[in-house]
Amino acid sequence: MSHVNNLESQHNDPAFANIWQELTWRGLVHVSTDETELEKLLAGDPITYYCGFDPTAPSLHLGNLVQLLLMRRLQLAGHKPLGLVGGSTGLIGDPRPTAERTLNTKDTVAEWVGYLQGQVRRFLSFEGDNAARMVNNLDWTAPLSAIDFLREIGKHFRVGTMLRKDAVASRLNSDEGISYTEFSYQILQGMDYLQLFRDYNCVLQTGGSDQWGNLTSGTELIRKVEGKSVHALGTPLITNSDGTKFGKSEGNAVWLDPDMCSPYTFYQFWLNTADADVVDRLKVFTFLSRAEIEALGEAVAERPFAREGQKKLAYEVTSLVHGVEATEKVIAASAALFGNGDLTVLDERTLEAATAELPSATINADGLGIIELLVASGLSESKSAARRTVGEGGAYVNNTKVSDPDAIIAQDELLHGRYLLLRRGKKNLATIEVSA
Structure with missing residues (x-):
């Protein structure tokens, strides 16, 4: 490292x-x-x-x-x-x-x-x-x-x-x-x-x-x-306010080695900190001053929906462990997944980490019609449901809206030559890996 x-x-x-x-x-x-x-x-x-x-x-x-x-x-x-x-x-x-x-x-x-x-x-x-x-x-x-x-x-x-x-x-x-x-x-x-x-x-x-x-x-x-x-x-041994064990994510320890816990997963772990735990985590895991931490504590209490404390905590600790550059990549990946950034600038490792928890499917290169993709990914349960999604303007491939139900996705649109990110509406995501 x-x-x-x-x-x-x-x-x-x-x-x-x-x-x-x-x-x-x-x-x-x-x-x-x-x-x-x-x-x-x-x-x-x-x-x-x-x-x-x-x-x-x-x-x-x-x-x-x-x-x-x-x-x-x-x-x-x-x-x-x-x-x-x-x-x-x-x-x-x-x-x-x-x-x-x-x-x-x-x-x-x-x-x-x-x-x-x-x-x-x-x-x-x-x-x-x-x-x-x-x-x-x-x-x-x-x-x-x-x-x-x-x-x-x-x-x-x-x-x-x-x-x-x-x-x-x-x-x-x-x-x-x-x-x-x-x-x-x-x-x-x-x-x-x-x-x-x-x-x-x-x-x-x-x-x-x-x-x-x-x-x-x-x-x-x-x-x-x-x-x-x-x-x-x-x-003290650090525990969460709800009594669960701190430092476990999906049943695994949160490791400092990026090969054992990707910077993306690491960042998300801190971002998901409960409001009741944010101030304590900021005290232990960052070099922010008491004045800065108290200000963030007030923000969490008054505007919990903004998640200012969690965002600052995730940024600071991920930067400490993985460096600022890796942290910026992770933040860009989080934004890009939901249409607020350019997926093509993400390196392959960050993209894989960011999409690791999403539903996924592998298809061969001749199945790149938008309807087939929506069904294969599980975002649509049938071809008719997929056509309806496209017709209502809710189908996206790599954050680009697809309006034609007969559209075929071109090979040069694959991310890193093999991935597609599909989205139905604002929040339903899946990945497709195209086999050679």
């Missing part, structure tokens, strides 16, 4: 006294080690902090985006980020509350490490006094023998404490149980924090609040081994 983010245009809001106040207003602080100390720490000299991402898939998703943007906000406040992609923890698997993970091969995990490092790099600046650095926990776990691991790290963990961690406790009470492999995950994550504390004087780890047990395993280990106090910050 190319580096499409315009990092130079990102700023924290100077209206806040310090970064902690802004993080709190944005709703990013759910749980932390010591709020007073953390506020003082983050308002002082630059510190080093880290967040870890495990390669359990070839892409990061919206939950990870919360952490990436939190890391960026802290960097904008002058602090030094470490982006950890877990080459070793990704081989083990963070225990899920329900069932054991399927272990991926070492080659697969190594490949995914590369993908995720590329994604993390796009959200942080690797230049300047507080340049970000990438680290991989395989670098310090791979050389460690099992005996050394048990003697030097394992002896500092109490099984009773480990059993009380939420994910472990829920698994122990399930039919599935938990393997020693996944049970040991929190020890490995604790060891990461200790290593980064020693190597970089890292004194803050961030993560989702569902990771709190893993975050505190590190703070406790450093306290026992080094006699030092370090910090952890857990962000």
Whole structure:
């Protein structure tokens, strides 16, 4: 993925006294080690902090985006980020509350490490006094023998404490149980924090609040081994106001990789945000100021039909993840589908993504009569209904009205040599793919 983010245009809001106040207003602080100390720490000299991402898939998703943007906000406040992609923890698997993970091969995990490092790099600046650095926990776990691991790290963990961690406790009470492999995950994550504390004087780890047990395993280990106090910050798990899980679209996670979730689908996901959730999403997922977000909140309350908040949210987040150029293409595609733009300027990938959810049919090149097309696409249930649609002026091919029921669509009208967009009336759309 190319580096499409315009990092130079990102700023924290100077209206806040310090970064902690802004993080709190944005709703990013759910749980932390010591709020007073953390506020003082983050308002002082630059510190080093880290967040870890495990390669359990070839892409990061919206939950990870919360952490990436939190890391960026802290960097904008002058602090030094470490982006950890877990080459070793990704081989083990963070225990899920329900069932054991399927272990991926070492080659697969190594490949995914590369993908995720590329994604993390796009959200942080690797230049300047507080340049970000990438680290991989395989670098310090791979050389460690099992005996050394048990003697030097394992002896500092109490099984009773480990059993009380939420994910472990829920698994122990399930039919599935938990393997020693996944049970040991929190020890490995604790060891990461200790290593980064020693190597970089890292004194803050961030993560989702569902990771709190893993975050505190590190703070406790450093306290026992080094006699030092370090910090952890857990962000809230984001849910929709109606109680449904955020970040799922049609049953799938909303991925940051454009090959796994197209920029069009990504944009539509944000555009479909409920009015009740828009302001919260703007706070977490954009760099807009408090004044800008409050103004959009008023617009949503007073003119919900205009969807100003949703449009701004979709534009900002899609630009952050996929770049301004891809976002402009998506907006053009949305307009063009409903006759407010030129379909011929859309590249094939954007067109395919924009029409992916529409009814579609494949026909051969000698079936390009308008009546046949309307019936084949399902927009008309019979030839007589199709003739009626044409006669009433309701038939469009590639946004051009077709008034002659005997019209044959010419080959040179096919989009990218093989597609047609059919419309009946204002809102009923379908696509035709013409086979060679």
